[in-house]
Amino acid sequence: MRGxxxxxxxxxxxxxxxxxxxxxxxxxxxxRRLFLGLFDYECHFARYAAGSYYKKHLDAFRGRSNRVLSTVFYLNEGWAAADGGQLLIYNDSDEVVASVNPEMGTLVVFLSENVPHEVAVAHRQRHSVAGWFRVNASIGAHIDPPL
Structure with a gap:
């Protein structure tokens, strides 16, 4: 699924x-601008070795996660289309509607539970920061996400 x-x-x-x-x-x-009620943010550094990919997926399942917005920030200088590793974004008809080269300084933001996406095979080492803005899904005394 992922590499x-x-x-x-x-x-x-x-x-x-x-x-x-x-x-x-x-x-x-x-x-302030969109009234999304975002509660916090979590993220990780991701390194894809040459030959690695991440198959099509959603970052959250409808109604089962507190992830609302996904972010990907790219850290790759001098990236060419031939290097692969593009972020492929799909519509509901399973068609690729956008292909984003992982170029240094590019920030992509999309709805976590509504936007299927994948990382195409990278032909050289690829770096990014993947993150998620979350809402507070607390119930009773259970704080989600934990403070």
Whole structure:
């Protein structure tokens, strides 16, 4: 299904903390402008070796997750289309409606439970930060996501 290696971000690392702070500002702006009720953000660094991919999937299943918006931030300098590793985005008819080259500085944001997507086979090492803005799905005394 997937062939990437991941590392979850924490506030303890300076670079990771800076990225999390940037996404916190983005979360607040989204809530102010779009009234999404986003509660927090989680993310991980993803490294795809040459030959790796991630088959078509959703980041959340309808009504079963608190993930609302998915983000992918690319860290690849000098990426060419021939390098593969594109993010392929599908519509409800199973047609590719967008193909995004994983070029340095590109940020992609989409609805987690509504947008099927995949990572095409990468022909060289590919790096990104994949993340999810979540809503508070707390019930009773159970905090979800945990603080």
């Amino acid at each position: 990437d290696d991941i590392h979850w971000f924490t506030a303890g690392d300076h670079s990771e903390s800076a990225y999390l702070a940037w996404m916190e500002q983005f979360r607040q702006a989204l809530n």
